[in-house]
Amino acid sequence: MKPVKVTCLGTGDAFSSGGRLNAAYLVEAPDARVLMEAGPAVLAGLKRAGVNPAELDLVLISHLHGDHFAGLPFLMLDYLWQGAPRRRVVVAGPRGLRDRAERLMSTMYPRLDLGGLDRMIRFAELAPERRLRLQGVELRTMRVPHTRRDVSLALRLAVAGRSIVFSGDSRWTDRLASFSAGADLFLCECSYYGSGHGDSHLDYETIVRHRAGFDVGRLVLTHLGREVLPRASRLKLETARDGMIIRL
Numbered sequence: 578m579k580p581v582k583v584t585c586l587g588t589g590d591a592f593s594s595g596g597r598l599n600a601a602y603l604v605e606a607p608d609a610r611v612l613m614e615a616g617p618a619v620l621a622g623l624k625r626a627g628v629n630p631a632e633l634d635l636v637l638i639s640h641l642h643g644d645h646f647a648g649l650p651f652l653m654l655d656y657l658w659q660g661a662p663r664r665r666v667v668v669a670g671p672r673g674l675r676d677r678a679e680r681l682m683s684t685m686y687p688r689l690d691l692g693g694l695d696r697m698i699r700f701a702e703l704a705p706e707r708r709l710r711l712q713g714v715e716l717r718t719m720r721v722p723h724t725r726r727d728v729s730l731a732l733r734l735a736v737a738g739r740s741i742v743f744s745g746d747s748r749w750t751d752r753l754a755s756f757s758a759g760a761d762l763f764l765c766e767c768s769y770y771g772s773g774h775g776d777s778h779l780d781y782e783t784i785v786r787h788r789a790g791f792d793v794g795r796l797v798l799t800h801l802g803r804e805v806l807p808r809a810s811r812l813k814l815e816t817a818r819d820g821m822i823i824r825l
């Protein structure tokens with residue numbers, strides 16, 4: 578099988594704890610280059626990894642919180658001024674993504690002519706509990722409990738014979754185990770160390786308690802916050818760091 582490379586561009590939480598970049602992961606397969614999440618520093622993450630944004634085929638957004646999608650205007654800016662994508666990029670995420678991203682762009686750069694963007698970007702909506710194919714990538718979506726009104730998703734990608742699951746941001750649900758079953762890689766958010774931080778995020782103690790229930794090749798914790806980071810080297814589970822490369 579041809580190799581699939583996953584680069585963790587940004588593994589921090591919304592507060593960039595430990596100086597980490599906000600959420601962004603790059604999946605490189607022979608036929609597709611996929612960016613999962615576009616936190617505000619997404620261009621820094623891509624360019625540190627030596628990746629030209631113009632070479633992306635697909636951008637997936639799990640939910641509409643700034644640390645996951647607020648980098649989209651910078652990506653648009655890069656396409657307008659530094660080089661158009663080599664083929665029209667599909668930017669896919671929960672309902673409302675296009676409106677929120679365009680409003681953010683026009684707030685940040687109010688006098689910019691955005692007319693050319695339609696030729697460069699096509700927005701697509703990801704509804705929960707769906708299977709679909711975008712830019713050669715098989716996708717599955719699952720709604721996760723994180724936001725109340727807006728939809729938050731976990732994502733499962735099948736590309737070049739590998740499967741990669743990303744939890745997005747979520748509090749605990751048993752469905753994470755069934756959704757990730759059989760995956761080669763499960764990138765799982767872990768904002769906190771201990772439980773008791775409300776009902777929006779996952780914590781290490783909860784994940785470790787359920788570890789035996791996960792049937793995945795490799796489980797890597799990410800979206801790490803200030804409580805869990807100082808303990809990262811002593812945890813029983815693997816943790817991601819910015820720039821980390823995972824070969825599948």
Ligand SMILES: [Zn+2]
Pocket residue numbers: 590591600642644645746800
């Ligand atoms: Zn987040």
